[in-house]
Amino acid sequence: MSGKRDDYISWDEYFMGVAKLAALRSKDPNSQVGSCIVSQDNKILSIGYNGLPIGCSDDEFPWQREGEELDTKYVYVTHSELNAILNYRGGSLDGAKLYVSMFPCNECAKAIIQSGIREIIYAVDKYPDTASVIASKRMLNAAGVRYRRYVPTGREIRFQV
Ligand SMILES: O=c1[nH]c(=O)n([C@H]2C[C@H](O)[C@@H](COP(=O)(O)O)O2)cc1CO
Numbered sequence: 001m002s003g004k005r006d007d008y009i010s011w012d013e014y015f016m017g018v019a020k021l022a023a024l025r026s027k028d029p030n031s032q033v034g035s036c037i038v039s040q041d042n043k044i045l046s047i048g049y050n051g052l053p054i055g056c057s058d059d060e061f062p063w064q065r066e067g068e069e070l071d072t073k074y075v076y077v078t079h080s081e082l083n084a085i086l087n088y089r090g091g092s093l094d095g096a097k098l099y100v101s102m103f104p105c106n107e108c109a110k111a112i113i114q115s116g117i118r119e120i121i122y123a124v125d126k127y128p129d130t131a132s133v134i135a136s137k138r139m140l141n142a143a144g145v146r147y148r149r150y151v152p153t154g155r156e157i158r159f160q161v
């Protein structure tokens with residue numbers, strides 16, 4: 001009987017919560033994606049969200065999904081997972097875990113595999129039938145990178161002091 005709280009949030013709730021908070025920084029009007037990279041001993045190593053590269057103005061580059069390819073966001077936006085990997089300046093990500101709000105695409109899967117990340121915990125598999133996500137899973141499976149869906153507890157997380 002130590003008297004400690006028993007309604008504290010789990011590691012998964014904590015790190016997915018951080019990933020989703022980061023997603024709220026995104027300027028993308030359609031999909032806001034957040035990533036949180038965590039060490040094997042549960043220390044946060046890096047955070048990222050989808051956005052334009054440094055120096056490319058959020059107000060000048062396009063956010064639209066359709067039209068001339070050069071007038072869409074797709075050719076300019078850095079994905080949240082890649083941003084989180086690139087934001088890490090501390091050395092190796094070998095054995096790390098990635099919490100991400102949306103299932104990673106094939107390009108992110110390549111970066112995830114090459115960075116040494118070994119597990120992905122995702123919130124939503126938004127585009128499971130696309131070639132990008134199918135290719136992503138093929139590569140992750142071949143490389144032995146585990147992935148699992150985050151199962152929300154359903155409880156509301158609120159701040160209080
Ligand atoms: O793995 C990913 N990570 C990531 O950050 N994104 C970003 C790029 C875009 O800004 C947005 C996807 O836009 P949309 O859902 O409108 O196609 O999410 C997209 C993917 C793959 O779809």
Ligand SMILES: [Zn+2]
Binds near residue numbers: 079080081105107
């Ligand atoms: Zn991606």
